[in-house]
Amino acid sequence: MQTAIFGDIHGNLEALTAVLQTLGNLGIERMFCTGDIVGYGASPRECIERVRELGIPAVRGNHDDYTTHTDGREWRVRPEAREVIHWNRSQLDRSHLAWLQGLPYVHREPGFSVVHASHVYMPPWPYLLNERATIHHFLFQPDDLCFCGHSHVPMVAMHRPGQRPRLDLLHNLLLPRRQVVSIGVGAVGQPRDGDPRACVVLYDPEVRSVRVIRVAYDVAGAQRRIREAGLPEDLAERLSQGH
Structure with missing residues (x-):
């Protein structure tokens, strides 16, 4: 069954909506989220509710973690x-915060993990x-395949025992x-690889294929929300720049 893995939504409802519509058009119902549902964008509540209502298994990202704690963890960021x-x-009520705080750091499926x-x-x-x-990551990776986010860049890292790991930008490949192997799935809500379109990875375990798809969305609408919320202008501008 084809599986979609995506993350770093970062409160960008326009991007998330376009991604979910595209996956629906492709008939893909199995989805996983690599975290950072909130942060940077102006629709944290709506993005949480979409992921929660669809029952998409998600892990906790650093921005999800920072948002649910008041002990100074946020000082590690810009x-x-x-x-x-x-x-x-x-912007979030207790139910949203409790849901974020309840997200695990690791989600495991037969044959792969999500962090x-x-x-x-x-x-x-x-x-x-x-x-x-x-x-360091590969020392702790429990399965042959892992999907992760955080870098906002689609990447692949491969490691054969006794050899140094290889890192490269992710393109379509057979595993x-x-x-x-560790697959970086890029970002839905704030890509940083020079392509402003939302990024999603499709995985087909039967043929061991990994495919990257890019989804255009209403960037201007997401920028408008950020500006209307009074958030930093840089967060709006970088959406159209893809970095």
Whole structure:
């Protein structure tokens, strides 16, 4: 059964709506979310409710984590992100916060796992963009295949025992056998690979294929929401730039 994995929605309702519509048109009903449902965008409540109502298994991202805690964890982020964290708290009620706080750090399915940043999943939330972080991640990855988010860039990391891991930008591929693989699924709500379209990964376990699809959405509408909410202008501008 074809499976969609996506994440880093970041309160971008326009992007999430377009992604869900596209997946529906493709007949894909099995979905997983790599976390960061909130943060940066101006629709945290609506995005939580869409994921929750559809029953999409999701893991907790760092922005989800920061939003549910008031112990200073948000100081690890940039000032504009910190501002949005506090704003998110003012927009969400207890049920939204409780749902975010109840998200696990790891979700496992037969044959693969889903995390937000890495299987080294506690702060400081490493990015799998270099060899050192990837080696550490693979030490703890419990299955041959893992899907993650956090970097906002579609990436693939492969590791064969006794060899150094290989990292590359993710394109369509057939998963190799006898290798451990980690797939970075890019971002729905704030891509950072130069392509402003929402990013989703499709996985077909029967043929071991991984495919990247990009979904155009109403960027101007998402930008307008950010500006109307009084959030930092940079968060609106970068949506049309894809970085």
